[in-house]
Amino acid sequence: MVKMSYLGITNPAEAFAALRPFRKQVIEMQMRCRPFGTDYVILEAVNKALDTAAYHFTREPNFFALKPEQSKSGGRG
Secondary structure: OOOOOEOOEOOHHHHHHOOHHHHHHHHHHHHOOOOOOHHHHHHHHHHHHHHHHHHHHHOOOOOOOOOHHHOOOOOOO
16 A cells, blocks of 8 residues: 655644544534434534545554554554
8 A cells, every 4th residue: 555645744643633632522412412303413414524524544444443553554563
């Protein structure tokens, strides 16, 4: 696989790992909303956007679902 390099994001795995607390907060907010109501749906869109961006930059399809040491693109190596 070709390693991608983006201007301003030299270590995408590290950059998106730093967003884990934010994503957790969004999920916690979503849990306080009526399921599938408008507030719930917009917070789901935020989570989907984070997942999509993480995949784009890291090529890890389940970046936020994995523990950092399990990620192929992040952690140790």
